[in-house]
Amino acid sequence: xxxxxxxxxxxxxPQPVIxxxxxxxxxxxxxxxxxxDSIASRENVKRFAESQGCTVNVKEKGDIFExxxxxxxxxxxxxxxxxxxxxxxKVVFVSSDAIGPDYELGxxxxxxxxxxxxxxxxxxxxxxxxxxNKGVHITxxxxxxxxxxxxxxxMGVEIYSCGACLNYFKITDQLKVGKIGNAFDSVQSLMxxxxxxxxx
Numbered sequence: 001x002x003x004x005x006x007x008x009x010x011x012x013x014p015q016p017v018i019x020x021x022x023x024x025x026x027x028x029x030x031x032x033x034x035x036x037d038s039i040a041s042r043e044n045v046k047r048f049a050e051s052q053g054c055t056v057n058v059k060e061k062g063d064i065f066e067x068x069x070x071x072x073x074x075x076x077x078x079x080x081x082x083x084x085x086x087x088x089x090k091v092v093f094v095s096s097d098a099i100g101p102d103y104e105l106g107x108x109x110x111x112x113x114x115x116x117x118x119x120x121x122x123x124x125x126x127x128x129x130x131x132x133n134k135g136v137h138i139t140x141x142x143x144x145x146x147x148x149x150x151x152x153x154x155m156g157v158e159i160y161s162c163g164a165c166l167n168y169f170k171i172t173d174q175l176k177v178g179k180i181g182n183a184f185d186s187v188q189s190l191m192x193x194x195x196x197x198x199x200x
Contacts, residue, residue, distance in 0.1 A: 003030050008045070009037045009064065013164040014184035016041040017048050020069070021184075024052060029072025036065050039172050040163025044182040090126040091193035092117075094135040096200030097142075110138070113199060115148045117157075125157055126197070130186050131178075132162040135200055140166075140174040149177045160185065 006023050008016035016036050023032050034045050042058060042065040049056045055070040098106025099113065117125065129152070131139050138145055139161045153159050159178030166172040166180065190196055 004032050006032065006034045008041060009035050011036075011041070013040060013044065013162075013182045017044050017182050017184045020045050020048060024049070024054070024069065024071055027071060030070075032069040032071065034067040034069065036067065037063055038163075038167065039065075040167055040180045040182070041065075042067065043180040044163060044185070047179065048185070088123065088125065088127050089192065089194040090128075091189050091196045092126045092129040092199060093190065093196055094129065094131045094138065094199045095133050097134045097137045099199060110199065111142070111145055114138070114145050117152055118148055122155065125152070125155060127193075128158045128160065128189050129178075130160050130162070130181060130189065132165055132186070133200075136161045136165045136169065136171065136175075139177050140171050141176075143176075146176045153177060162186065 004023050004027060006016075006019050008019050011019075016034065020032070020034050023034075032049075036042050036045060045067050046056050046058060049067070049069040052071075057068045057070075059066040059068070094110075094114075096106075097110060099109040100106045129149070139149065139159065149159055160181030161175055161178055163172070163180045163182050166175060172180070
């Protein structure tokens with residue numbers, strides 16, 4: 001049984017996730033403690049560890065998050081959510097809060113495009129929607145569109161907003177739909193996706 005510690009405080013996305021990935025790869029079973037100092041890093045490390053089948057416990061100590069990751073020892077049973085998840089591997093990449101050069105028209109187009117996903121057959125829905133740069137304003141402030149995205153999430157679409165972008169605009173605590181994403185997950189999703197649609 002191994003026991004390791006990773007200090008990822010002060011590091012920008014995606015370094016905490018990559019350090020966690022490397023540390024987990026170096027042990028067969030045991031406990032890994034990761035220290036981070038931002039909400040985005042906490043959520044990204046926690047989600048990555050859980051995606052690897054690990055058990056995760058987070059403790060908050062002042063401005064520091066201590067993430068205890070247990071690898072091995074458990075036998076996971078697929079949840080109903082996993083069984084019902086969308087099987088396609090299509091990715092929608094939203095890199096702005098507008099489509100095209102005319103900003104006001106572009107905002108209306110973006111709202112229309114995102115709402116239209118609700119009209120698609122389930123088999124045509126994307127597996128993931130990734131919001132970056134000004135696209136994260138959509139998942140924080142666009143109330144009507146947020147309701148549409150919540151419905152898509154209920155249908156199994158995974159929605160992520162770039163953690164570094166949320167931090168840059170200082171709106172991490174205003175995220176209304178989906179989860180905080182990171183560059184490692186985003187690049188992996190884009191490279192592994194059967195097809196990628198770029199909006200913005």
